[in-house]
Amino acid sequence: MMAGSNLENVLRSGTFAVTGELGPPKSGDMEVVRKKARILKGHVDAVNITDCQTAIVRMSSLTAGLIALSEGVEPVMQMTCRDRNRIGMQADILGASALGIKNLLCLTGDHQKFGNHPQSKGVFDMDSIQLLQMVKGMRDDKKFQCGEDIKKAEPRLFLGCAANPFADPFEFRPVRLAKKVEAGADFVQTQIIYNIEKFRKFMEIVRDLGLHERCFILAGVTPPKSLGMARYMKKFVPGLDVTDEVIQRLSDAKDQKEEGIDICVDIINQVREIPGVSGVHVMAIEWEEAVPEIVKRAGLSDRPEPTGIEPVLTSTGAIEEAVDKARQEAKIELEGQLKKAKAEAQATRDLLAKEKEKVASEISGLKKQIEEAKNMVSRKEAEIRKLTEELKKAKESMDESQAVKPTVQAKEAAVGVSPLLSAREQQVLNSLNKGLAALKEVLGLDDAQFEAMRRFLEAEFMLQLGTAVVQAGPLETAKAESEVSRPVVETPTVEPAMEVSEDKRTERPKEVVNLVAKGNVALHNKDYPKAVEAFKKALEIASDDEKAKEGLEQAREALAKEKEAADKAVKVKEVEGLPPCPEELDPEEWKQKWIVRFTARGNVALMKGDYEAAKREFQKALELDPDYEKAKDGLRRAENQEDIFVPDVELGQEAVAAPKAEKAPESQKPEPAAEVKPEEETPPEEEAVPAEEEKEEVAEKPAAPQPKPKVEISAPAGEGVKDLSVASLAKDEPPLEERAKGIPEDVYKEPCTGVIQSVSIGDGDKAITVGGETALPFHTFEGDIPNMPRTAYEVLDAPPEEWPECLVRYYSDVINDSAAWAKKCVSEFGAEAICLSLDSTDPNGPNVSSADAAQIAKKVIEAVDVPIILWGCGNAEKDTETLREITSLIENRNVCIGPLTDANYRTLGATAMAFQYPVVASTPIDVNLAKQLNILLENLGVHLDHILMDPSIGAVGYGLEYTYSVMERIRLAALTQQDEKLSPPIVCNLGREVWKAKETRLPTDAELGDQERRGVLMEAITASTLLLAGGELAIMRHPKAINLTKVLIDGML
């Protein structure tokens, strides 16, 4: 016993328990609680008192619980973690225990958001499981949560918890219940059940975990009061599964309330059948009146007499009320008894009258004796009257005095009665009996006649006594007394009553009477050995006591029978080594129960990691049923020392899939290679890096393809690129047509309808032509690409100030002489074209005069024979001036001039047109602006085949994506939409963009690697990207980057 509460007693006795629910009022009105308690009283074993359910402020559960207790209803106090911290909770627990509360239901509590104070601060110092742990510690270890001892009177509480089989994740729900049981729950009440199937599955797992053996499970039910309520619950109450069937039944019903009760009863009947369910918890929310009806219809109205309900605190008012009530009850019962006896006497009298007449003459002598007895009875009557008078007086005085006192007085009065009665009165009765026995013999009466006569006489006797002496019935005064002393209904004690009546009928020694009575009680309780013992003892004292003899015989007979039955039972079951099968079960059922039980125990042991014990249990189960899969499985696990989590249970399909999936990795364990480990993910990445390098710079550092930042730190800057040569791309790949064999051509080919203008720069055989294609860049399979993209070396008109050393060093010998520089590019690096940037003419910079710049340009043009692009500083006015100056100096060299913008296209356009120079039309990065400038130039008379578009580009990391997108759109417009105005080739002046980026200027370090390599790659990547987007001519700076780009172009075409 944990607490000795009525609920605990009922559950432990194996009776199917019924609990109810009482919601305290949203006021201080005690009557509401009293009223609800009275409705439920006698129909349920205990009543849950909710703790501000749904977070709405109500009378506290402790207080309402005490009020219910004073009504004789056992409360189950609910306690949530929402409103109090561990200090407040422990304080309330001590108080509750002190005042007689014996059941505590531990809950986390609904979130305050749902209640009428959603702004409040939720405490949640702990959760329900931790609360259970704490109270268990207080009860069993006598310790506060902090570890301090509870020196006196630790709280004795029967601990409960809630479980919701319908919340998610379903598989975790039984596990969570297991945690609660582990933490200290003695019983559990479930969420409202409508979906029986799901609950059944839940219980199956619960049984497999052995939880039904470790705690009592009460299934929660609620009668839906109306269709609306059912719909509301289905829709809005989280974790409540109202089935469509229930909704349907209600909507079809004529009387929804009736149907609601029926639904509830049906559910109770079904959950009762589920093994492991020890009771039901009927929650009739604000519909307490339905509970008695539900309990009745479910056949559960025969509740065991409550025990252990003892309110500690009661007001004097309550005591008076209780005393009054008890007195009234006693009075009514007494009157009833008298009436009954009178009626019976009358009936017997009539019967006897006939008999009397028949035998009148022969019984005159006996009559005399009867007469005598009657006289004696009347004398007794007088005495009794006197005593009754006294009793009355005592009762009156009791009204005035305290409650305890009259009890004592009444007791004394009662005690006073019996000695007066017993002696002579018994004698009379005895002689009467003897006389009657003689009469029976003389008259040859049959048993019925005799019995009738005997009863008449006894009735008459009682009638005259005025107090009840009913055979084997309780002494009424004694009963009244017990009720007066305590406002608690107690089981009427059978033993003393029998004792008294026996005592009155015979003169047997009291001891014998006691023993015989004891024997009879034992007989009644089927405790035959005890009965035999009692009767034997009685016979030792009075060897000829008939009753004792009779009893002994009966007891022995019964004992023999029982033994026989037991022997039989043992014969059936001994083989299986099970405890004897209870009578109400057939052995096969019993066996099944034990198979499940052993398996459950096995699982419990398995869970605890006690594999030996688990093995034993599973073996036991298998002895009973060698084919029981669960036990087999368990045994296997125990032998392999595997742990279990959720045993395989046939759930819904999804649920079945889950455990299977779980198993899979286990079975794979021995082959770790099959799993992809994170370490294994890295090598492919590392491989990817050299692969890229191979593509673009195979020749470079072939021995050490992987970047080693450490080495490069120590290496002097500038050692990054030693070799400018680049190996060409592998070209041995079969053509696309071959690779795409079997795939219809139109799937991968999307031929274009437009054509890009061909633009030629330069003179003679060194002249280059770009453009002219009818396909997207490098889409050789879709159209004609007559001219490959080209690269040009950028040469400055003055020594560069901001070029990093790693770039300058290739030109350091010629840096002061643009012509020599250009020459070096052509002769040493094999430049296809030169772009002379006239940066120094910038009015915001050195502002070199146009004339001086023109001289430099002239020298450059004369120094090399490759095509030349003259690129101004970007200042429209100055560029016009400079470029015009240059064109006047050079004669018939076909140079390309730029940039032409919307500000100077008229003047420069005219110049270009005059000399038939190709021009660079430069616009801010935008398709429409580019097109617009082309149109303007065309309007001016510049043909599209003399225009190179410069859409303004950005280096990688500096808007490359935007550039790409714009160029792509230009190219698509020209090729797929035949937008002629966008058909000139595109020139990308990218070297300057790349080499002004911060990343190309930062020195070599561990993080960014070698500076030169970095710059080269940035330039090469920018170039290759732009060529893929549609660029035809790339103006670049670093020879290595140019070589890489060239190799790419070569490899792709």
Next chain:
Amino acid sequence: MIIAERKPMKELLEMVSDVKRLLIVGCRGCVAVCSAGGDKEVSILAAALRLGMKKAGKQIEIDEDTLVRQCDPEYIDPLNDRASDYDAVLSMACGVGVNFIADRCPDVNVMPALNTTFYGANLSSGEWKEMCAGCGACVLHLTGGLCPVARCAKSLSNGPCGGSQGGRCEINPDVDCIWQQIYDKLSSLNRKEELRQIMPIRDWTTAGHGGPRRRIREDLLP
């Protein structure tokens, strides 16, 4: 990072109703990243306050500044020198910044422009979510890296309550049930057995219930 949001304009207007010269000080730390108190927000607030005060018929001069951080002394101490130029300083930092200015700048009349809300992460542009409660006793190793203290409405320690339905929390269908996620995460890591362990009652002293918290690293002390 620390997530914050601007207080309602009405509250702010009332706060500065008697101020003639105001300095709005933003912070380029967390609140800039969560678009609550960086340079942009400072200029928006300044414009809004000017308009609001003008509408109320009041004069106000508002200057704007944004500090690197407001939780390090070197950035806020210069405010001391500027204190005399302003009637009030409206800090657009989190509560830390406001407090720190109040602590270190005796003459500055500092006011908060933001409500500091939580420690969170940026889900997508314009959306932030609470991830940590700063409870001082991390249990994330037991819960698959997902925090039940910060992300469960009841800060449960031992699994989902009965209100978990379809992965959602009972308090709001927009809120995920973090315990469902913990369960899923640990299941996928093959660790769900660990959830059978009862997590003991927590010690909340580290969560600030033991008084204001302080952290000291001896080796770094001056």
Next chain:
Amino acid sequence: MSKIKGFCCNYTLSVDIEALIKEGLVPEDLEIERLPCTGRLEVPQLLDAFSDGAEAVFVVGCQLDKCHNLSGSYRASKRVKYAKRILEELDIDPDRVEMFFAGRGETEPVVEAARIMASRSKG
């Protein structure tokens, strides 16, 4: 002081505002500020326009899918939305600021926007 202020993307309005006023197509107290792209517009500019005396403020950007800078007018519309929120907090009718869209070089939508905002400024 102008009573209505408009911010226009450079790509929309193609006619001189003076001419429009002269023609009587738009209210006289209209002031237009041209922007390279409305995406550059920030909330404080909208609010400052009110502080500077404007009764209504509007923004005309490119059609959402035709913005020269891809998302410029989209950004502008979001900022207008935020400005509306702040106006609401300040008890100013949020309809006093509005976002309009116009095609490339179109003048009519700007005229229309100015008219709409003029009617709102009186309300």
